[in-house]
Amino acid sequence: MIRVLIADDEPMIRSGVRAILRTDPGLEIVAEASDGGEAVTLAAHHLPDVALLDIRMPVLDGLAAAERIRAGSPGTAVIILTTFGEDEYIVRALDSGAAGFLLKALDPHELIAGVRAVAGGAACLSPAIAQRVIAQWRQAIPSRGYAARARIQALxxxxxDVLALLGAGLSNAEIASRLHFVEGTVKSYVSAILTRLEVRNRVQAAVLAVEAGLVP
Structure with a gap:
């Protein structure tokens, strides 16, 4: 069972997200918050597998809440669920340690798939967001490739091998299957990789893998 926290200051949005998630019997909503501060408190108490956070909330915005949740509950994967897709928000969300950035206009099935993806150790981005991120990566790769290749020498x-598959978007379970590991071993590898590369989350590690040429 994947345990989920929902945080949004609009009751109708919370209700809609709740209704969508409840269509999947493998998801359980353990808490709901109406502001970022409450989300942090509830995350510390319930230790959910996934926290869905809006960006613009009172007391504490979703990006600041994401940082605090990740610091206090490293096992909780954070998805920013918002109507705002500006590049500044995307960068800040990924820097805050979020594993996903989804737009509220997405298909309900994509929301469920995103929750399941980050719970399994993968990252998720709305298609429109992913296209912009990839475009930025491609522009940055020629100038940053040398530095990225130097950084992965520490691995x-x-x-x-794990970083390459992570960069290709595989979940921990998929990496374990590909490399004939148990999933716990993959989690240990990923944790060590993030520490060695001094990156905050899988998304940043995936960017580095692409820049270093590990991903075709």
Missing amino acids: APRER
Whole structure:
């Protein structure tokens, strides 16, 4: 069972998200918050697998709440669910440690798929957001490739294998299957990779993998 926290200051949005998630029997809503501060408190108490946070909330916005939730509950994956897709928000969301950035206009099935993806250790971005991020990566790769290749020299060969598959968008379970590991071993590898590369989350590690040429 995947345990989910929903945080949005609009009751109708919370109700809509709740209704969508309840169509999947594998998801359980353990808490709902109407502001960022309450979301942080509830996340610390319930330790959900996934926290869905709006950006613009009173007391504490979703991006600040994401940082605090990740610091206090590292096992909670954060998805920013918002109507705002500006590049500034995307960058701040990924820097805050969020594993996903989804627009509220997405198909309900994509929301469920996103929750399941981040709960499984993967990242998720709305298609429109993903296109913009990829375009920015491609522009940055020529100038940042050398630095990225230098950084991954700190990794052991097997860690590079894991990083390459992570960069290709595979979940922990998929990486384990590909490399014939148990999933717990993959989680240990990913944790070590994030520490060695000094990145905050899988998305930043995936960017580095692309820049270093590990991902075709």
